[in-house]
Amino acid sequence: MNLSAYIAEAFAVLVANRVRSILTALGLVIGVTAVIAIQVLGASMSGAVGGVLGSLSERTFFVVPNQRQADFTRAAIRLEDLQRLRFDVPNVIDAIPGGQTVREARIGHSRRRLGVGAQSDERFASETPLIAGRKLTPEDIALARHVCVISGEAAQKLQITGAQVGSSLRVGDHRYTIVGILDRSRAGRLPSLANFDISIPYTLYEREYARGRAIIAARVLVDDTSKIAQTESDTLAWLAALKKGRVEYQTFDRKSFSKAVDGIFAGVTLVVGLIGAVSLVVAGIGILNIMLVSVAERTREIGLRKAIGATRFQILLQFFIEALALSAFGCTVGLVLGVLIGALVNDLAIVKLSGIVAPIPWLRSIAIATGFATIVTLVFGTYPAWRAATLDPIEALRYE
Amino acid sequence: MNSAATAIDVRDVTKTYVLGDVKVEALRGVTFTIARGEYVAIMGPSGSGKSTLMNLLGCLDVPTTGRYLLDGIDVSTLGDDALAAIRLRKLGFVFQGFNLLARTSAVKNVALPLFYAGIGVKARGATATERLREVGLGDRLDHKPAELSGGQQQRVAIARALVNDPAVLLADEPTGNLDSTTSEELMALFGDLNAGGRTIIMVTHDEGVASHARRIIRLRDGRIVDDRPTAPN
Ligand SMILES: Nc1ncnc2c1ncn2[C@@H]1O[C@H](COP(=O)(O)OP(=O)(O)O)[C@@H](O)[C@H]1O
Ligand SMILES: [Mg+2]
Numbered sequence: 148m149n150l151s152a153y154i155a156e157a158f159a160v161l162v163a164n165r166v167r168s169i170l171t172a173l174g175l176v177i178g179v180t181a182v183i184a185i186q187v188l189g190a191s192m193s194g195a196v197g198g199v200l201g202s203l204s205e206r207t208f209f210v211v212p213n214q215r216q217a218d219f220t221r222a223a224i225r226l227e228d229l230q231r232l233r234f235d236v237p238n239v240i241d242a243i244p245g246g247q248t249v250r251e252a253r254i255g256h257s258r259r260r261l262g263v264g265a266q267s268d269e270r271f272a273s274e275t276p277l278i279a280g281r282k283l284t285p286e287d288i289a290l291a292r293h294v295c296v297i298s299g300e301a302a303q304k305l306q307i308t309g310a311q312v313g314s315s316l317r318v319g320d321h322r323y324t325i326v327g328i329l330d331r332s333r334a335g336r337l338p339s340l341a342n343f344d345i346s347i348p349y350t351l352y353e354r355e356y357a358r359g360r361a362i363i364a365a366r367v368l369v370d371d372t373s374k375i376a377q378t379e380s381d382t383l384a385w386l387a388a389l390k391k392g393r394v395e396y397q398t399f400d401r402k403s404f405s406k407a408v409d410g411i412f413a414g415v416t417l418v419v420g421l422i423g424a425v426s427l428v429v430a431g432i433g434i435l436n437i438m439l440v441s442v443a444e445r446t447r448e449i450g451l452r453k454a455i456g457a458t459r460f461q462i463l464l465q466f467f468i469e470a471l472a473l474s475a476f477g478c479t480v481g482l483v484l485g486v487l488i489g490a491l492v493n494d495l496a497i498v499k500l501s502g503i504v505a506p507i508p509w510l511r512s513i514a515i516a517t518g519f520a521t522i523v524t525l526v527f528g529t530y531p532a533w534r535a536a537t538l539d540p541i542e543a544l545r546y547e
Numbered sequence: 548m549n550s551a552a553t554a555i556d557v558r559d560v561t562k563t564y565v566l567g568d569v570k571v572e573a574l575r576g577v578t579f580t581i582a583r584g585e586y587v588a589i590m591g592p593s594g595s596g597k598s599t600l601m602n603l604l605g606c607l608d609v610p611t612t613g614r615y616l617l618d619g620i621d622v623s624t625l626g627d628d629a630l631a632a633i634r635l636r637k638l639g640f641v642f643q644g645f646n647l648l649a650r651t652s653a654v655k656n657v658a659l660p661l662f663y664a665g666i667g668v669k670a671r672g673a674t675a676t677e678r679l680r681e682v683g684l685g686d687r688l689d690h691k692p693a694e695l696s697g698g699q700q701q702r703v704a705i706a707r708a709l710v711n712d713p714a715v716l717l718a719d720e721p722t723g724n725l726d727s728t729t730s731e732e733l734m735a736l737f738g739d740l741n742a743g744g745r746t747i748i749m750v751t752h753d754e755g756v757a758s759h760a761r762r763i764i765r766l767r768d769g770r771i772v773d774d775r776p777t778a779p780n
Contacts, residue, residue, distance in 0.1 A: 149662065149665070149668075152662060152668070159650065163650055447646065448646075448648060450646075451642075451646040451648075452659070452663075453607075453631065453634075454605070454607060454634060454640050454646075455634065455635065455640060455659060455660045455663065455707070455708075456631050456632065456634040456635025456636070456638075456660055456663050456664070456711075457631065457635075457663045458627075458628045458631045458632070458663075459627060459628060459631070460628075461663055540607050541602050541607050541608060544642070544646070
């Protein structure tokens, strides 16, 4: 049927009307760019946040007071409560204070205000690897040793090197021996949930920071990850009994955090994606408009083509392919821009900030944008082509 | 006259346009035949139905009543695509306003009907080139219409009309946009084509132009009022 001739003709027409072709395609360029860039950035950002959550041990969950209750003062969990939780709730190995306390840390001439947090042994700790020394051991915990593990970020701020493992770090009024230095966490500069600047044995933390003070959040270590959901509900029931139902608590684990975060990103991606879709529909209306103009301008040409024997289908094809060519041009430019913008923002901002290289669904993003643009073109490109195809040749030839 | 020699056979053809409540009877019963190889001019005052008749003969429209056989085929009841196929294979059109595609070279303009006939690009170019040579434009193959004179443009249009080797060449006021010298040249070309066996039907206002034909059909108010051969010259 000689499609290549139709395609060549379509591009010749578009080039002959290049200014308006470009302006019309611009709508499509913007729409396709937006749809692709948004999906890429959504995946990149949720990957980054997922990476932050990845620094949480799968065996721990958080217990926090429900934010939506009137009286917070009664919500505090006391140290004694945590100790009882260990014994009363099955599967719980340990329950330790969550959150951190900010203190001035000093070593040599460096001084910085850093967060001190309670940490248990390796089973609790994040998956961030060490660059020097060791993590906290069960003996550190049991004996409440004055030792600490420094995060990679904190080590950099204090200019501590691996050679300084074994040195003493002043934190407020206390002194801790540095036993390990972590690598920079995969969570990078994004807020971290359990990667404290300075991690000390929770037994020490309880004595030096938590005694007599309200503990707002707790971290619970479970001996079997498959029982984590059950343990969470047991813990909530236990707390409800303890507080006689006057205070509500809620729990989070890595999975429920991820789910919440994924939900937020899915929502944002959907909303912004819909805006992109609307812009594609608007672009489609632009194509509809310019194709109607093109058909009107070439009424005589259409009359001539029909008079010399072109069928309705052949005329339809001509104008339909012209709309497709216009759309293909806009779509291609949009694809290139969308991929470029997505890749640039991903590499220069998100990966740099978070240190996390998330898998980006390039093909899916491109397919969705292209698919949507194609549907829009089919819908809005068909009507002008049909108008051209059904023109009466006599009327068309008489058209001025 | 046997039917194999009959190019056009029009019997009791009427055409009525309905505009709301108003009916315009453009043709009120027209009957004639045109044999192969004839050269006929259709004349008549404005509004007499010349264009309506040409549109019917050209299969751009169908009669309200009556029968029209083109090259032995009854085309009075055909649908859109069947009519398109007839126009493609059996008819060649020459218009007053040339109707060439502006951005397209002479040879591609001439090749256009071959494209719709599904003929490959090489064969299209070869046939179109040959037709342009026949109308004396062998050295203007790649010129765009704007680079050609009016007479040359009309020759391109004639080459296009002949490219599918049609049974009948239809020309509506072919000299309407041309000066008298160019018109004479064009009439000479029509004469040559007819001498070569082409069946030609043309509408014209101009008695001088019509005199080149060998038969004149005169219309008035949608009826044939006169149909006779021209004086031999
Ligand atoms: N499409 C149409 N709709 C309504 N009336 C028409 C149409 N075409 C032609 N007519 C009418 O039919 C009559 C014959 O017109 P036409 O064939 O164009 O005459 P001519 O070409 O001889 O000037 C005129 O009265 C004209 O107004
Ligand atoms: Mg007329």
